Amino acid sequence: MSSGVAVNLEDIWIRFGDFVAVRDANVNINGGDFFSFLGPSGCGKTTILRAVSGFLDPSEGRVLIGGKDMAGIGPNKRPTALIFQNLALFPLMKVWENISFSMEVAGIGAKERRKRADELLDMIALEGQGDKLPSELSGGQKQRVAIARALCANPDVLLLDEPLSALDLKLRQHMRTELREIQKRVGITFIYITHDQGEALTMSDNVAVMKAGVIDQIDSGHNIYDHPATPFVASFVGENNVFRGKIKSINGNEAIVSTNRSGDLLSRIAPAQLGNLNVGDDAMMFIRPEVLKLGPAEESSKSTISADVMNEEFEGNTFSVFLEGDGGKSIKMSVPNAGQDHISSRGENLSLHYDPSNAVVMPAGELASE
Amino acid sequence: MKSDSLIRIALGAYLLIFFSYLLGPLVVMSLTAFNSSSFPSVSPWACFTFEWFDVLFNDRHIREGIYYSIIIGIGTVILSVSMGLAASIVLTQVWPRLRSTYYTMIIAPILIPGVVLGISTLVFWDRLGGFLGATEGSVLHGLFHNGLFLTILGQSSFIASYAMLVFVARLQRFDTGLTEAALDLGATHTQAFRKILLPFMRPAIASAAVLAFLASFENYNTTTFTIIDYKTLTTVLAQKVRLGINPSISSLAFIIIVLTIFAALTLEATQSHKRRREAVAQGRMKPAGKSILPSFMRGNIAAIICVLLAFVVIFMVTTAQSYSPEMCKAEVREARQLEIQERIEALNAARAEREATEEPTSTVTDEQAPASSGAFGGVFDPGNLSTDTAEPEAETTAPAGGSGAFGNAFDPGNLETED
Ligand SMILES: Nc1ncnc2c1ncn2[C@@H]1O[C@H](COP(=O)(O)OP(=O)(O)OP(=O)(O)O)[C@@H](O)[C@H]1O
Ligand SMILES: [Mg+2]
Numbered sequence: 001m002s003s004g005v006a007v008n009l010e011d012i013w014i015r016f017g018d019f020v021a022v023r024d025a026n027v028n029i030n031g032g033d034f035f036s037f038l039g040p041s042g043c044g045k046t047t048i049l050r051a052v053s054g055f056l057d058p059s060e061g062r063v064l065i066g067g068k069d070m071a072g073i074g075p076n077k078r079p080t081a082l083i084f085q086n087l088a089l090f091p092l093m094k095v096w097e098n099i100s101f102s103m104e105v106a107g108i109g110a111k112e113r114r115k116r117a118d119e120l121l122d123m124i125a126l127e128g129q130g131d132k133l134p135s136e137l138s139g140g141q142k143q144r145v146a147i148a149r150a151l152c153a154n155p156d157v158l159l160l161d162e163p164l165s166a167l168d169l170k171l172r173q174h175m176r177t178e179l180r181e182i183q184k185r186v187g188i189t190f191i192y193i194t195h196d197q198g199e200a201l202t203m204s205d206n207v208a209v210m211k212a213g214v215i216d217q218i219d220s221g222h223n224i225y226d227h228p229a230t231p232f233v234a235s236f237v238g239e240n241n242v243f244r245g246k247i248k249s250i251n252g253n254e255a256i257v258s259t260n261r262s263g264d265l266l267s268r269i270a271p272a273q274l275g276n277l278n279v280g281d282d283a284m285m286f287i288r289p290e291v292l293k294l295g296p297a298e299e300s301s302k303s304t305i306s307a308d309v310m311n312e313e314f315e316g317n318t319f320s321v322f323l324e325g326d327g328g329k330s331i332k333m334s335v336p337n338a339g340q341d342h343i344s345s346r347g348e349n350l351s352l353h354y355d356p357s358n359a360v361v362m363p364a365g366e367l368a369s370e
Numbered sequence: 371m372k373s374d375s376l377i378r379i380a381l382g383a384y385l386l387i388f389f390s391y392l393l394g395p396l397v398v399m400s401l402t403a404f405n406s407s408s409f410p411s412v413s414p415w416a417c418f419t420f421e422w423f424d425v426l427f428n429d430r431h432i433r434e435g436i437y438y439s440i441i442i443g444i445g446t447v448i449l450s451v452s453m454g455l456a457a458s459i460v461l462t463q464v465w466p467r468l469r470s471t472y473y474t475m476i477i478a479p480i481l482i483p484g485v486v487l488g489i490s491t492l493v494f495w496d497r498l499g500g501f502l503g504a505t506e507g508s509v510l511h512g513l514f515h516n517g518l519f520l521t522i523l524g525q526s527s528f529i530a531s532y533a534m535l536v537f538v539a540r541l542q543r544f545d546t547g548l549t550e551a552a553l554d555l556g557a558t559h560t561q562a563f564r565k566i567l568l569p570f571m572r573p574a575i576a577s578a579a580v581l582a583f584l585a586s587f588e589n590y591n592t593t594t595f596t597i598i599d600y601k602t603l604t605t606v607l608a609q610k611v612r613l614g615i616n617p618s619i620s621s622l623a624f625i626i627i628v629l630t631i632f633a634a635l636t637l638e639a640t641q642s643h644k645r646r647r648e649a650v651a652q653g654r655m656k657p658a659g660k661s662i663l664p665s666f667m668r669g670n671i672a673a674i675i676c677v678l679l680a681f682v683v684i685f686m687v688t689t690a691q692s693y694s695p696e697m698c699k700a701e702v703r704e705a706r707q708l709e710i711q712e713r714i715e716a717l718n719a720a721r722a723e724r725e726a727t728e729e730p731t732s733t734v735t736d737e738q739a740p741a742s743s744g745a746f747g748g749v750f751d752p753g754n755l756s757t758d759t760a761e762p763e764a765e766t767t768a769p770a771g772g773s774g775a776f777g778n779a780f781d782p783g784n785l786e787t788e789d
Contacts (some may be wrong), residue, residue: 053554076553088551092569100557106563136651153555 004032004189005066005079005156007052011060019046022058023213029191029206034183036192036200039210040236040368045193046085046094049159050193050212052084065157076271081150085161087142093144097228102153108159120148123182140171147182157189164199169220176203197237203226209233211366217272228360229272236368240290241331243285244364247277255361256302257285261327266302267359280366287354289320292333294343295353301345303359305352307331309344319343323350398626403620406695406702410617416702420686423617423625426618435606438518439587442602445522446529446586447579454533455571458541477535479528479726491524491596517600520715524596529585533578540574605621625785632679639673646670 007029012363014022021044027033037045049057052063054075065069070078081102090098097104099120100113114130121127126145134142143163150158160179164172180203184188194200200207201221208218209232217229228234235242245259253269255277267285269277277283295304307323310330318334321343325331333352344350402410406417426432457476464472479487495514504510513519544567552562568575590604597605607619646669 055550055554074553075550076556076558080554082551082554084547084551086545088545088547088564090548090551099553101557101565105552105555105557105561149555361495 002278004030004187005065006031006187006343007035007157008062008064008067009048009052009356010062010064012058012063013050013052014051014056017057021213025061025215027208027215027218029189031189032188033205034180034192034203034206036194036204036207037210038194038197038200038207038237040195042212043210044213045195045210046161049082049193052157053080053159054078060077064230073259076309079156079157081153081155081157082159083146083150083161083163085144085163085165087163089142091134091145094130095126095132095134095137098145099130099148099152101149103370110170116152117148120152124148127161133358139167140175141174143167144178146148147179151182155188157191158183160190160192162193162195164194165196172199179203201237207238211236211368227271227284229282229362230268230360231286231365231367234362239289239332240286241289242367243287243329245283245285247279247281247283247361250277250279251311254356255283257283257361259285261329262304262305262325265305265359266356268357270360270362273362276363277361283361284364284367285359285361287359289332289334290318290336291354291358292331292352293354294335295351300320303354303356305354307333307350307352309346309348309350323352372720383473387508399620400624401629402488402617403624405617406699408616410615410620417698419699420693421695422621423690425616426621429618431601431606432603432618432622435601435603438600442518442521442525442593443583443586446525447582449522449526449762450530450533450582451575451578453530454582455537455575457530458537459567461538462541477531480531482528483594484528487527488524488592488595489518491527491592491623495520495523515598517596519596520596520598521593521602524590524592525586527580528592532585533582536574536578536581537571540571544570553672614780626646627684628679632676635672635676635679637752639670639676642662642670642672 009025012022012025013020025048027035037048038047047056051058052065052070054070054073054077057071058093065079075082090101093101096114096117100108100119103113103116117130118127121130124147126144126148128143129137134145137145143166146163163179164175167175176199179190179192186335192200192203201224204221206218207221207224209216209224211230211232217224217233219227219229223251224233224237228237231242232238243257243259243262243265245257245265248256248258248264250256250269253271253274254266255269256264256266258264265285267287292305305325307329308323309321310324311322313320313322314337315334316335319337319340319342321333321335323331323333331352378423398412399410401412404417404418405411405415405418405421406419436643440474461469461472461476498516499511502510504514548566548570549562551561552566557565588604592609594605594608
């Protein structure tokens with residue numbers, strides 16, 4: 001097994017005619033990492049992957065794999081293997097021929113190919129199914145065959161384009177763990193594309209969040225969730241309550257935001273935006289639903305929001321409470337299910353408290369549309 | 371309710387008419403191959419015979435025509451399938467705005483009359499030879515004036531367009547991602563073409579090849595100009611029609627029809643077998659139960675018919691070896707002669723009666739029955755009806771021994787004039 005190799009994208013621009021699909025992307029992926037690109041549909045994830053695998057040349061910038069500039073090197077010469085969004089298994093070849101295709105084109109004899117294919121079939125728990133046609137497999141099995149086929153080529157970098165998007169929830173969760181295990185076992189670099197944030201957060205060492213061709217933030221899943229760098233990331237990854245307003249005062253890494261409808265609120269400044277906020281700026285403050293806590297109604301401070309309960313939904317592990325603050329501001333709070341019958345009753349006025357270090361404020365910007 | 375059944379009856383009748391229109395001529399033609407009558411006909415039925423197959427197989431021109439037709443067919447298949455495939459692949463690669471122009475250009479040969487293609491092929495290669503300085507007797511000159519060479523090129527010029535249409539239809543369903551996947555796994559472009567695209571195109575290549583072969587085999591318009599000193603089946607047949615045909619052509623038609631049915635049934639049988647096997651493999655269908663039939667034929671009507679047809683053909687061929695229609699033919703001949711004899715006698719009697727009242731002149735003397743196969747041909751010649759019947763003596767007294775000898779005997783006009 002080959003070990004992981006670093007991948008670097010330097011100032012990548014990709015244009016289709018006048019349309020800019022990728023804008024000035026700079027990404028450094030360590031060897032052996034599980035790296036994800038996360039972003040809504042059409043934001044340019046596949047395009048970046050195609051530039052790495054060599055199916056298109058960036059209009060500007062360089063792709064380095066293992067420190068080597070890949071300009072002018074075709075997809076069949078790069079040490080990458082791509083698992084396509086639609087898998088692209090060869091429909092006329094048997095499963096084992098699919099898996100060992102990379103060996104076939106390298107001129108390796110059928111016996112050896114069969115042996116290797118059987119080994120890989122064992123690994124993906126499909127032993128004895130090598131003589132089937134892809135059309136005779138289930139979705140999850142096809143998935144695993146596609147992975148085995150890519151691994152058979154002994155790539156230094158495995159590129160996966162939303163490989164789990166076609167699967168049902170249970171299978172998807174199962175395949176997530178399986179993929180992660182495979183990655184640990186073979187130790188090669190995985191570049192994974194998804195628009196499913198859960199997938200990105202659970203599997204990846206690092207995540208790049210993309211929006212319309214621009215990479216907004218590259219960080220660990222944990223940091224992406226807890227310390228979003230832009231309003232887009234804050235609203236795209238996980239759920240968030242957004243409070244718009246202006247910066248009233250700044251004190252170290254904390255600021256008081258004079259919100260449009262909910263009064264003055266205290267919040268931590270996003271680390272990535274520390275120098276970028278000044279008093280009087282338009283700002284957005286984010287508080288996650290699970291950060292909000294119930295408190296005594298009479299207490300009022302710069303970390304309290306008063307709101308009326310509109311609705312409550314039971315979601316199994318949590319209760320989601322939908323509230324309406326002053327001026328019709330809608331707020332969501334989630335409370336862990338600890339065996340209560342319900343959290344609140346409709347029309348009840350609640351005082352919501354939060355720890356200012358769990359809220360985050362940053363310059364106003366574009367939000368992810370639902 | 372009533373109108374419903376009415377519609378159904380009308381539909382049935384329509385289908386009946388449609389299929390008789392479609393298949394009737396083929397059935398009639400096949401039957402004429404087995405009638406000993408020397409002009410292709412079904413009624414009156416003379417004798418059941420296989421002799422026309424003998425005549426066919428002993429006809430050197432037809433044999434040579436078939437031989438060259440097959441050679442040209444193979445050449446055309448190779449040339450037009452490869453040109454069509456290349457053209458269709460270019461169509462998918464070419465700049466989108468050029469695509470419709472390119473498409474029109476490529477299918478234009480289909481719209482051009484075959485005659486024009488034939489003449490222009492002839493002229494083009496002749497001029498090209500002249501331009502290249504090929505002198506009479508040189509290899510190049512020989513090639514550019516070779517009937518086989520020119521016919522293959524001339525036919526391919528439009529058959530390649532048919533092939534391309536077949537390929538384009540298939541290519542539209544090709545997932546270019548498969549080629550990319552192959553490249554990504556380290557295949558060269560040639561390998562990706564050979565191992566991915568070509569296998570995908572195989573069914574289309576097979577259909578295009580069959581289509582090209584049939585189109586080449588039956589082509590006359592272009593071939594007649596480009597064939598020069600060679601001959602194909604179509605040009606031989608065309609010549610024969612000009613000189614008068616006999617049922618050996620029907621027997622050729624019969625063979626072609628049987629081969630076609632056979633091929634169609636075999637194809638259907640294998641495909642139905644494959645579908646069945648897939649269905650069983652995917653658990654959509656239970657494997658066929660125990661049966662005396664071999665597994666291939668179970669639940670496969672096409673296969674059963676195919677095997678039955680094979681038996682019928684084998685049976686026909688073996689009986690053809692031993693069966694001789696001579697007895698029947700002799701009988702028919704005798705019966706005919708008898709009948710003719712009677713007619714003549716009746717005529718004579720009538721004449722004698724007349725002559726008895728008037729003045730005796732000539733008598734019909736011919737009673738000879740020529741043995742040649744064309745003996746009764748003229749009987750059915752509609753031309754006879756319009757022959758001058760005022761002087762039956764002149765004709766009947768000058769028998770040629772060949773066809774038409776007894777023509778007038780049956781001419782209704784004859785009888786009338788005698789009254
Ligand atoms: N060959 C092309 N020509 C023109 N525009 C293209 C081409 N390929 C992609 N685009 C555009 O680039 C943008 C990004 O496409 P891309 O396929 O990378 O999206 P994606 O992030 O993979 O989306 P999804 O999650 O739906 O797969 C899209 O707006 C798309 O229309
Ligand atoms: Mg995509």
